[in-house]
Amino acid sequence: MSLPANFTAVVTRVIDGDPYLVRTDENVGAELVIIRIAGIDCFEARKTQKCRAQAARAGITPEAAKERGLQAYYFAELQLTGQEIECRAAEGFPDRDDWGRTVREVWLADVNVATLLRAAGYEAG
Numbered sequence: 001m002s003l004p005a006n007f008t009a010v011v012t013r014v015i016d017g018d019p020y021l022v023r024t025d026e027n028v029g030a031e032l033v034i035i036r037i038a039g040i041d042c043f044e045a046r047k048t049q050k051c052r053a054q055a056a057r058a059g060i061t062p063e064a065a066k067e068r069g070l071q072a073y074y075f076a077e078l079q080l081t082g083q084e085i086e087c088r089a090a091e092g093f094p095d096r097d098d099w100g101r102t103v104r105e106v107w108l109a110d111v112n113v114a115t116l117l118r119a120a121g122y123e124a125g
Helices: 049-058 064-078 113-119
Strands: 007-015 019-024 032-037 083-089 102-108
Touching: 007 032, 007 064, 032 113, 049 064, 064 113, 102 113
Parallel strands: 032 102
Antiparallel strands: 007 019, 007 083, 019 032, 083 102
């Protein structure tokens, strides 16, 4: 499905700190789409190889990295589930990532969600 550069959607499920399952608005066909937030990479909520690599880069244990990932997940879940968000084209980022997820800036009531996550300390760096 080809999406416009900018559209609104409702978050139906938080997958991790930075990808979300959303339902696009009726103007875009009311499709379920996975959105990957541009501009931030949150710690993983599962202790995977990526989580261990994030921990090593951050100078923390894999357990601490996983804990931050879980905190990012819960933070996003509380802030975003059921909320209408604005998905905007992200300058300097591809339309889709390596896993086929749509990459967009995500805005909640005029607040950039990546900025919120970064300020809360959930960015893996």
